[in-house]
Structure formats: structure tokens, C-alpha cells
Amino acid sequence: MLRTVVQKTRDFLKRISRHSRSQAYWKKATTTFLAPPEYYDRQEAIMRESLFPRLPDGGAVLDIGCGNGRFTLLFAERARSVLGIDISPSLVAEATKIAAERNRANVEYKTIDLLKEEIHGVFDVVSCLGVTSCIANEDLFRKTVRRLQTLARPDGYVVTKESLSLANDDVHESNGYVATYRNIDRYLKEFEGVGLRLDHEIELANFSGKTNRFFVFRKSP
Ligand SMILES: C[S@@+](CC[C@H](N)C(=O)[O-])C[C@H]1O[C@@H](n2cnc3c(N)ncnc32)[C@H](O)[C@@H]1O
Numbered sequence: 001m002l003r004t005v006v007q008k009t010r011d012f013l014k015r016i017s018r019h020s021r022s023q024a025y026w027k028k029a030t031t032t033f034l035a036p037p038e039y040y041d042r043q044e045a046i047m048r049e050s051l052f053p054r055l056p057d058g059g060a061v062l063d064i065g066c067g068n069g070r071f072t073l074l075f076a077e078r079a080r081s082v083l084g085i086d087i088s089p090s091l092v093a094e095a096t097k098i099a100a101e102r103n104r105a106n107v108e109y110k111t112i113d114l115l116k117e118e119i120h121g122v123f124d125v126v127s128c129l130g131v132t133s134c135i136a137n138e139d140l141f142r143k144t145v146r147r148l149q150t151l152a153r154p155d156g157y158v159v160t161k162e163s164l165s166l167a168n169d170d171v172h173e174s175n176g177y178v179a180t181y182r183n184i185d186r187y188l189k190e191f192e193g194v195g196l197r198l199d200h201e202i203e204l205a206n207f208s209g210k211t212n213r214f215f216v217f218r219k220s221p
Contacts (some may be wrong), residue, residue, distance in 0.1 A: 019136040022178035029088045032067035047074050050202050054216050059124030064114055065131035069095030076107045085112040122153045129161040136180045149194040155221040158196055163212045181210050195220050
């Protein structure tokens with residue numbers, strides 16, 4: 001009995017510190033491009049060809065975990081306004097510089113920690129690409145999903161892209177980088193549970209029992 005409690009406490013502390021390590025990693029990150037370049041080229045092609053035709057044009061977009069803004073700028077080509085937020089000040093500075101060089105006046109970037117700070121407004125499209133796998137804590141994951149729902153306007157869209165496990169939850173960690181691969185059914189149930197209906201999914205990549213997919217969710221009117 002005592003051993004079980006001790007073991008459970010150890011596991012709990014391990015999970016907490018894993019989450020802190022993951023967030024510390026991203027806070028000081030200077031790049032998000034950890035996969036081969038072809039992966040990001042395919043992401044861009046899918047966004048243009050399959051994702052954008054399913055989303056409204058001319059609206060307000062929030063891009064959470066915008067990195068250096070490579071994909072934020074794709075939204076900006078079609079949106080009225082785009083707010084990109086990221087926990088990393090270096091990535092936000094780079095994104096701001098690139099947008100200025102390209103005269104993208106409808107994009108604004110802010111350094112914001114999604115898990116700790118306010119984001120004001122509601123948006124026609126809330127994009128959160130590759131971010132929940134950086135959240136190695138189940139309570140915070142659930143809170144994040146609820147937050148995505150709150151940030152979308154009624155009848156609005158939430159778009160995610162995530163690496164998920166086709167079997168049990170799995171975690172990969174190396175040098176402070178932590179990838180949390182949640183079971184795909186459990187992941188989707190969490191969105192459904194807050195009133196985000198799955199509209200469409202597109203696979204971007206797959207590897208050893210994992211799938212990397214875009215999901216388009218629609219909020220109830
Ligand atoms: C795997 S990268 C994805 C970047 C980009 N969205 C893409 O699709 O390539 C995850 C991004 O989420 C950001 N991020 C992680 N935790 C965050 C948090 N708590 N608040 C805001 N951004 C966060 C990271 O800094 C990083 O830029």
C-alpha cells in the first residue's frame with residue numbers, strides 16, 4: 001500500500017517536471033523546424049490545397065504556437081487580421097521581423113504563454129498547430145482544449161495539427177525536448193466533450209504507430 005502511494009507520488013512528480021522541462025525548452029527555442037524540410041513543405045501544401053478551402057476567408061485568425069510565423073503568414077494571405085502568439089520571445093522577434101520585411105500589415109505577434117496569460121478577443125479561426133504535444137500535463141491539456149473552444153466565435157473553427165498515438169499514450173524525450181503522443185481517440189473525445197465537432201481530418205505523416213494529422217473542428221452556433 002505504502003509502496004503504491006510512493007510510486008504514484010514519484011510518477012506524478014516525474015510528469016510535472018517533464019512538463020516544466022518541455023515548457024522551458026520552448027521558452028528558449030530559436031527554431032521549431034526539427035523535422036526534415038520536406039515535412040514543412042508538405043504542411044504548407046496541405047494547408048493551401050486542403051485546409052484553407054474548408055475555412056472562411058477574410059476573418060480574424062489566432063495562431064497559437066506560431067513559431068517564426070512561416071504558417072501564420074499563410075493564414076495572413078487570406079485573413080482580415082492574424083494574431084500569432086508564442087511562448088518563445090526569440091521566435092516572436094523573428095516572426096515580427098519577417099512580417100515587416102514582407103509588408104504584412106495584417107499580422108501582429110505577441111510573446112504569450114498560452115497556459116498562464118490572457119488572450120483577448122474571439123476569433124473566426126483558432127489555429128493550434130503542434131502545440132498540445134508540448135503540454136506534458138493532462139489537466140493543462142484539458143484546460144487548453146477548453147480554451148481553444150472559448151477563443152473561437154460561435155460557429156467558428158478550431159484547427160489543430162498533432163502527432164498522436166494509434167495505441168497507448170506515449171512520450172518521447174531527448175535533451176529537454178518532450179513530445180507527448182496522446183491516444184488519438186482520447187484526444188478527439190476531449191474536443192468533442194467541449195462542443196467542438198470534428199469536421200475534417202488530413203494526415204500529414206505517420207511513423208511507428210503514430211499519426212501526424214490536421215483536424216478541423218467546428219464550434220456549435
Ligand atoms: C512544434 S512547434 C509548432 C510550430 C508551428 N505552429 C508549426 O506548425 O510548425 C510548437 C510551438 O508551440 C510553442 N509553445 C509551446 N508551449 C507554448 C505555450 N505554453 N504558449 C505559447 N506557445 C507555446 C513553441 O514555442 C513552438 O513555437
